[in-house]
Amino acid sequence: MMFKISALAALVSSAVAHMAITSPCPRYSANGIDCPAVPAGESIDYSIKSPLAADQVLCKYTTPYATPSATWTAGQSVTVSFQNDGAAHGGGHCQFSISYDGGNTFVVVHEELQYCFFGAASSSNTAAILDYTFNLPADLPSSDSAVFAWTWVNAIGNREFYMDCADVAIKGTSTSYTGKQMTIANHNGYPTIPEFAGDYTTGLTYYTNAAQITVTGSGSTSSSGSSSGSSSGSSGSSAVSSSASPVAHTPSASSTASVAVPVYTSTSAAAPAASSTAVASASSTGCTHGVMQCNGTGYKVCVWGTWSALINCGAGTACKQTSASAVICDWP
Numbered sequence: 452m453m454f455k456i457s458a459l460a461a462l463v464s465s466a467v468a469h470m471a472i473t474s475p476c477p478r479y480s481a482n483g484i485d486c487p488a489v490p491a492g493e494s495i496d497y498s499i500k501s502p503l504a505a506d507q508v509l510c511k512y513t514t515p516y517a518t519p520s521a522t523w524t525a526g527q528s529v530t531v532s533f534q535n536d537g538a539a540h541g542g543g544h545c546q547f548s549i550s551y552d553g554g555n556t557f558v559v560v561h562e563e564l565q566y567c568f569f570g571a572a573s574s575s576n577t578a579a580i581l582d583y584t585f586n587l588p589a590d591l592p593s594s595d596s597a598v599f600a601w602t603w604v605n606a607i608g609n610r611e612f613y614m615d616c617a618d619v620a621i622k623g624t625s626t627s628y629t630g631k632q633m634t635i636a637n638h639n640g641y642p643t644i645p646e647f648a649g650d651y652t653t654g655l656t657y658y659t660n661a662a663q664i665t666v667t668g669s670g671s672t673s674s675s676g677s678s679s680g681s682s683s684g685s686s687g688s689s690a691v692s693s694s695a696s697p698v699a700h701t702p703s704a705s706s707t708a709s710v711a712v713p714v715y716t717s718t719s720a721a722a723p724a725a726s727s728t729a730v731a732s733a734s735s736t737g738c739t740h741g742v743m744q745c746n747g748t749g750y751k752v753c754v755w756g757t758w759s760a761l762i763n764c765g766a767g768t769a770c771k772q773t774s775a776s777a778v779i780c781d782w783p
C-alpha cells in the first residue's frame with residue numbers, strides 16, 4: 452500500500468517535470484549518469500528539470516565540477532541522453548554547444564531545430580527521441596575545463612529557456628573552432644520566441660542568423676562573421692554570483708528516485724490519442740507512431756507514420772528491444 456501511494460506521487464510529480472539531460476551528467480544533477488561529486492558549498496539540484504528562472508545565470512550554476520563528467524575527443528561520436536519522464540512540450544529548438552571561457556560564451560556544435568525530441572511536428576508532451584548522437588567537430592581545441600550545454604526553446608506552453616551544463620574535457624589538435632554562437636531566448640535581456648502554434652519555423656531566424664564566432668582553447672573569443680545581434684552569450688551573465696534564486700517550479704519528488712541503470716535508455720509512449728490531422732498524416736508509410744525498432748548499431752523511431760533516421764547507440768553499447776515502443780542501448 453505504501454508503495455502504491457509513493458508510486459502514484461511519483462507519477463503525478465513527473466507530469467509537471469520537464470526535460471533534462473542525464474549524460475553527460477549536468478552540474479549537480481540528482482538524476483545524471485556517472486556524475487562527479489558536487490563541489491563544496493553547492494548541493495544536489497533536485498529541480499534540474501526546470502527551465503532557467505528569468506534572472507538565473509546561464510547554466511544555472513557557475514561553479515564547475517572538480518572533475519569532468521566526460522572526456523571527449525574532437526571529431527568523435529557522442530551521445531547526449533535525456534531523462535525519460537519529462538514534459539517535452541511538442542518539441543522546439545535544441546542546441547548543443549561548448550564554452551571555453553567558463554560558461555560565458557558558447558559555440559554551437561550540433562543542433563536539433565524545430566523538432567527536438569520528436570523528429571516531426573507533434574502536439575505530444577512525451578518525447579519520442581531521448582538520445583541524440585552526433586559527431587563533435589574535428590577542430591575543437593583541447594581543454595580540461597570546457598562546458599558543454601544543452602539548450603531548448605519549447606514549442607508549446609509557457610515561454611521558457613532550458614539550459615543544462617556539463618563540465619567536459621576535450622582532446623583536440625586545433626587551436627581554434629569557428630561556429631555559430633548559441634542562441635538565447637525567453638530569458639532576461641533576450642528576445643522572446645512565442646509559442647509555435649503549429650508553425651515550427653517560429654523563432655528560427657534567431658538561430659539561422661546567429662553570429663559566427665571563433666573560440667580558442669584558452670577561452671578567447673572573436674567575432675568572425677555577420678551577426679544578427681540576436682544572440683549574445685556573454686552579456687549580463689559573466690559577473691553574476693552563483694547563488695541563483697530558486698526556480699519557480701516545485702522540485703519534483705520523483706527526482707530523488709534513482710533512474711534506470713542502463714547508460715542510454717530510450718522509451719516512447721504508445722501512440723497518443725491523436726487529433727484528426729495527426730491521424731491523417733500517419734497513414735502514409737504504415738508504421739505506428741511511437742514504435743521503436745533496433746536496427747544495426749542503433750534504433751529508429753516511428754514518428755507519425757514515418758521512420759526516423761537511424762539513431763546510433765553510444766560507443767560500446769548495443770540496442771536491445773524491450774517492448775514494441777522501447778529500446779535500451781545497453782552494455783552487451
Ligand SMILES: [Cu+2]
Nearest residue numbers: 468469538540
Ligand atoms: Cu515545461
